[in-house]
Amino acid sequence: GTPRGQGRATQLSSPFPVCSLDVPFPSSREATIALRSLSPDKEPRKGGISKLITVSGSTLSVRWSADEARILRVSVNSFLDHLSLVMETMEMFGPPVAV
Amino acid sequence: MTVVIGFEGSANKIGIGIIRDGEVLSNPRRTYITPPGQGFLPSDTARHHRAVILTVLKEALEQAGLKPADIDCVAYTKGPGMGAPLVTVALVARTVSQLWGKPLLGVNHCIGHIEMGRLITKANNPTVLYVSGGNTQVIAYSERRYRIFGETIDIAVGNCLDRFARVIKISNDPSPGYNIEQMAKKGSQYVELPYTVKGMDVSFSGILSYIEETLFSMLVEITERAMAHCGSQEVLIVGGVGCNLRLQEMMGVMCKERGAKLFATDERFCIDNGAMIAQAGWEMFRSGQVTELEDSWITQRYRTDEVEVTWRD
Numbered sequence: 001g002t003p004r005g006q007g008r009a010t011q012l013s014s015p016f017p018v019c020s021l022d023v024p025f026p027s028s029r030e031a032t033i034a035l036r037s038l039s040p041d042k043e044p045r046k047g048g049i050s051k052l053i054t055v056s057g058s059t060l061s062v063r064w065s066a067d068e069a070r071i072l073r074v075s076v077n078s079f080l081d082h083l084s085l086v087m088e089t090m091e092m093f094g095p096p097v098a099v
Numbered sequence: 100m101t102v103v104i105g106f107e108g109s110a111n112k113i114g115i116g117i118i119r120d121g122e123v124l125s126n127p128r129r130t131y132i133t134p135p136g137q138g139f140l141p142s143d144t145a146r147h148h149r150a151v152i153l154t155v156l157k158e159a160l161e162q163a164g165l166k167p168a169d170i171d172c173v174a175y176t177k178g179p180g181m182g183a184p185l186v187t188v189a190l191v192a193r194t195v196s197q198l199w200g201k202p203l204l205g206v207n208h209c210i211g212h213i214e215m216g217r218l219i220t221k222a223n224n225p226t227v228l229y230v231s232g233g234n235t236q237v238i239a240y241s242e243r244r245y246r247i248f249g250e251t252i253d254i255a256v257g258n259c260l261d262r263f264a265r266v267i268k269i270s271n272d273p274s275p276g277y278n279i280e281q282m283a284k285k286g287s288q289y290v291e292l293p294y295t296v297k298g299m300d301v302s303f304s305g306i307l308s309y310i311e312e313t314l315f316s317m318l319v320e321i322t323e324r325a326m327a328h329c330g331s332q333e334v335l336i337v338g339g340v341g342c343n344l345r346l347q348e349m350m351g352v353m354c355k356e357r358g359a360k361l362f363a364t365d366e367r368f369c370i371d372n373g374a375m376i377a378q379a380g381w382e383m384f385r386s387g388q389v390t391e392l393e394d395s396w397i398t399q400r401y402r403t404d405e406v407e408v409t410w411r412d
Contacts, residue, residue, distance in 0.1 A: 094198050
């Protein structure tokens with residue numbers, strides 16, 4: 001099945017803009033594949049943004065915090081593009097081989 | 100038998116190639132071409148690559164007549180190059196490496212050009228002139244490193260040609276350099292321009308008014324100097340600008356005078372392509388190198404001499 005995500009961006013109670021995204025995958029293995037593809041590259045921008053990607057069960061979770069909403073938007077948009085490319089690749093060339 | 104698939108997309112070309120023990124099984128490529136007068140920007144280039152990469156990957160497998168199970172190693176360009184396009188390509192390489200259960204190898208783009216040049220031409224131990232839109236280096240192999248003997252101190256020679264093409268609005272199809280070359284063939288007037296060689300290095304930013312003769316003469320001079328320094332009798336030209344027949348002709352004259360041999364490849368392999376990454380990956384893989392996923396980050400700066408050349412003596 002195709003993973004679907006749920007995201008929220010809030011600027012209400014925290015002084016810095018934050019965003020959280022949870023993406024369910026068909027299996028823990030596939031969520032982990034996505035994690036290991038998406039985490040190695042550093043953010044192009046040095047400073048002003050932090051991002052943490054984790055896997056729990058078969059859900060990939062991403063948590064951002066940034067100094068400004070503008071910086072947060074750029075990073076989240078970029079991540080969503082990358083995530084959709086990884087998911088399309090998994091759709092076209094998956095499922096993962098038996099270990 | 101070792102089969103390596105290579106992914107390349109550090110500039111405006113996206114290519115995926117498959118090599119089996121020195122045989123190029125497939126090497127499809129797409130070029131992002133901008134309108135005359137415009138260069139290519141990282142985000143637009145990444146968007147172009149993203150739109151076609153999975154199609155090109157399918158083509159590479161189909162044209163080679165292979166299934167993922169037949170692949171032994173997944174190689175990709177770690178750098179140098181433009182950040183956004185490099186990431187786009189690395190994402191797909193990392194993902195298929197995990198889906199197919201195959202080891203991953205991050206390759207230096209310049210070394211990809213060198214290893215492809217060596218494979219195709221069978222040059223033994225040449226002085227290498229690497230000339231493209233993004234790079235200009237004179238390289239010689241010594242003790243497990245590709246040593247940079249000379250380089251541009253500002254912009255790459257291909258960048259100079261591309262910028263000139265932009266100013267006079269030459270078409271970028273199939274590439275600005277190719278169209279400059281065609282027009283230059285019909286030229287008869289030589290215009291004296293700043294000729295800037297500093298020892299082993301060159302500078303091109305003072306010459307943004309064109310003329311292949313001057314740019315290429317500078318490159319021939321620094322290549323000759325490196326050859327004299329190394330006692331080398333072979334020259335290998337790699338990189339997109341290496342397609343230029345006038346450059347090959349001028350280099351050939353210098354080589355003939357020295358009794359040296361000139362090697363070059365055609366546009367399939369001197370222009371950025373996936374198979375060159377596969378070939379460098381094949382050499383690295385067979386000598387025991389592998390890239391762990393956590394270390395597979397891309398990098399816009401990656402010098403040719405940072406890599407330990409474990410596959411040569």
